[in-house]
Amino acid sequence: MKNNKKSYVTNILAFIILIIMSIGIFSLYPKIKEVAKEEPSVPYENYEILRSIYRSNYVLYKDILEQGNGENLTGDKIYIKSNEANLNNYDDIKSNFNNSLDSWKEDLNYNYMNLNYLAYNNDTSINKTNTDNDLRSLVESTENEKLNNKYAFYMVINYDGNGGVSVNNIFGADDYTIRNRFSEFTMRDTLDNNMLDNKNIKFNPIKNATFVYGIPKDLKYSDNISAVVDQSQNNYNNRILITTIMTILFGTLILGLMIPYRKGNHVFGVKTFLKIPFEINCIIFGVGAVFSGSGSFYALSSTIQGSFGNRNSFGISPELDFWLINIANILIWFIIIYLIFAGDMLLKHIFNTGLVKYFKENLLIIKIIKSLKKGSDNLIYYIEHIDLTDKSNKVIIKVLVINFLVISVISIIWFFGIIASLIYTGVLFILLRKYVDNIKEKFGILLNATNKIADGNLDVEINEDLGLFNPFKEELKMIQKGFKKAVNEEVKSQRMKTELISNVSHDLKTPLTSIITYIDLLKNNNITDEERKSYIDTIDKKSQRLKFLIEDLFEVSKATSGDIKLNLVNIDIVELMRQIEIELNDKISASNLNIRNNFPDNKVILKLDSQKTFRIFENLLINVVNYAMEGSRVYVDIMENETSVEITIKNMSAEEINFNAFDIVERFERGDKSRNSEGSGLGLAIAKSFVEVQGGTFDIEVDGDLFKVIIILKK
Secondary structure (H helix, E strand, O other): HHHHHHEEEEHHHHHHHHHHHHHHHHOOOHHHHHHHEOOOOOHHOOOHHHHHHHHHHHHHHHHHHHHHHOOOOOOOHEEOOOOHHHHHOOHHHHHHHHHHHHHHHHHHHOOHHHOOOEEEEEEOOOOOOOOOHHHHOOOOOOOHHHHHHHEEEEEEEEEEOOEEEEEEEOOOOOOOHHHHHOOOOOHHHHHOOOOOOOOOOOOOOOOOOOOOOOOOOOOOOHHHHHHHHHHHHHHOOHHHHHHHHHHHHHHHHHHHHHHHHHHHOOOHHHHHHHHHHHHHHHHHHHHHHHHHHHHHHHHHHHHHHHOOOOOOOOOOOHHHHHHHHHHHHHHHHHHHHHHHHHHHHHHHHHHOOOHHHHHHHHOOHHHHHHHHHHHHHHHHHHHOOOOOOHHHHHHHHHHHHHHHHHHHHOOOOOOOOOHHHHHHHHHHHHHHHHHHHHHHHHHHHHHHHHHHEEEEEEEEOOOOOOHHHHHHHHHHHHHHHHHHHHHHHHHHHHHHHHHHHHHHHHHHHHHHHHHHHHHHOOOOOOOOOOHHHHHHHHHHHHHHHHHHHHHHHHHHHHHHHOOOOOOOEEEEEEHHHHHHHHHHHHHHHHHHOOEEEEEEOOOOEEEEEHHHHHHHHHHHHHHHHHEEEEOOEEEEEEEEEEEEEEEEEEEEOOOOOOOOOOHHHOOOOOOOOOOOOOOOOOOHHHHHHHHHHOOEEEEEEEEOEEEEEEEEEOO
């Protein structure tokens, strides 16, 4: 009891000391930052940025040539001289070159999204740009106050008719440095592979083209440019940081050695390290040493530079980021200090035990030798009881004999090779025999269950541990579930197909029949002008009805196939709902419905497709007009939450609700089974598809005759 209490107190005390030391080291960060801080550098003179700009010239020049020719061109046809096609490995050179050009284009589009560019042919009006800013004005002069306020850096690169290049109008960096570095680049040197080691390969230069590049002051994207800019503002002397870290680690090592062994070995986890074989401890503490060095340097340097975790820290919120960074740093130092302390205790344990005794008891190789000796005794017993009537035993023995002969031939040059081969073969037989028997037994269980499933029994259960075949057991369970689901889906699909054909035929045939009938009536020359006008009006209404049905059918078809393209813009859904209610006011008034709105006082802005969102609300309100009880109240609620917006529409149904919420959103389902009301039966299906494609959820709840639609859209 006393020993347990003493150990408990020791662990609490050790934990407190480790936490205090970790916090103490972390509290030194501001002082270290102050000492190691260096002057900011100019980011736009960075070699990688300039090399990527040089490469972009070739990407954009290819694009404007393609625009001029009106066809796709491969990079080798543009840049590699035609006489190089006679080379033996030209196909490989061409493929590698085109792949490099494609990777440059991908680099420009995804790793340099903050880079604005304008490329144009000097002889034509063909150009390519990714910005609305007038970059062409920078070709003539740098005295552009508007663009100088907008851009932190820009440069103009001009190629004349002979391929000569000049770099002009540099803003935001040293002219000499930019021109000097840019003059060092060549097509051959900027390629990342060695496929152009052949010095005989010649390249066609860029001709009669101008390229303007600009880097805005306001960087919108997280890319290579933003990383270089951030790094340039946070330059620290790594030598000072490394020296500081080594001092802290060495000081911690010395402090750990000063702790008495009789106290230190009671700290949590230390005794576990003392029992681990020496070779494994070497690996553990070797990895720990690497982690202590690299982990502490990363924690210190990235924290003082403000890039811990990633460029924007954890990116959650400033307050939470602050605490997460503090905790992460303290945790890293806690682990490092503990590893150093555990290593100190292991060293003391080795010397207290004695080197010879410790290695005798803790060397893994010695334990393996002891295990082999014990295993050889079991091997002799097992060999004496081999059942040679078992066919599997015979197969294994044949394999082992062949294996033994091969090993014997290989090891014949060594005197003890034959003996080693015999021992190895015997051990191999035991392992193979046990392994094969186990596999046969478990495979039989799996095969039996599979046969039952093949016979149609989908409720088979396998409760045994199948070892190697456990993944197959889990897959078999998934297959059972899949078969059950497929059967249910097929039954449902067949029912829906039958209903779909029936409903489509009915809804399309009704207006079409009316159109045909009234056309036949119009053929009668004896009808009056008033009757003719009435017939034409009827045909017009029915044709519009038919057009409406077909358009809705196409909308559902596109939604089902996933062929929906979104044009996302900021929408005030409160204002949109009010607008739709105004447009449908005539229909709402005709149904004598009383709309009760419960909207927020402020705007509720969401990034959605305006047309499809309009269609969602319009379909839901038309559904209310068609099926709500005349003279009843309709409640439209819009509630804004922290991460989402909930839109709820509630109405009392004119007809008794005898359907479930799932069926009513299926295609061509209506609230009135007689199908006498207007509507295609697709309104709710379209609304649900448009909500879900925009990342929202669409649910329907039915309580008696209360019909409730709930839409949740994410912010």
